[in-house]
Amino acid sequence: AQSVTQLGSHVSVSEGALVLLRCNYSSSVPPYLFWYVQYPNQGLQLLLKYTSAATLVKGINGFEAEFKKSETSFHLTKPSAHMSDAAEYFCAVSDRVSQGNLIFGKGTKLSVKP
């Protein structure tokens, strides 16, 4: 079965510091991986996705993620945190065994201190 694990339910960084949100996946087939962001009382917005092309994927708002097959990881990074980045971030894998629904991790809440 496919799954994702997000390490750290809560990450706190200072404004301007590096953001690193961790995601590890488990999949019996080559995975398609996604990062979504959720602001309070809102739906999810796609940040970026990996679809087996380039292993370094650039997304919106300055975020990027690198697919590392040897580590089964897809960590999300941003060089310099901004106050507006405070939100909850979800890593997800597309269920290719089934019909394409997303399987989400439990999420990581990012706090940004001034």
Next chain:
Amino acid sequence: DTGVSQDPRHKITKRGQNVTFRCDPISEHNRLYWYRQTLGQGPEFLTYFQNEAQLEKSRLLSDRFSAERPKGSFSTLEIQRTEQGDSAMYLCASSPFTLAGGHTDTQYFGPGTRLTVL
């Protein structure tokens, strides 16, 4: 393109009552998904439609839940005889699911309906 919309945004009901939620996908998106999100968890898949056909249901979707997508446009999710454990955010997403993109096609989420069962 106005995005995925959901109605109502909030619903408070008493245990045992029936509730119905509506989702309007992005026009011409042939796939529509329902997810449920409880506090501190990621969204969990409930069911999805390809046009008007409901093709898969999660084991989370008990027989008190029913979903429809008549004419392949908007969708409704009904919960009968609500229980306190049904309290959650119900999210709808739509996707073009092209033959080229398939499982890589982006799912676009609505703002969700927050259900509170008293």
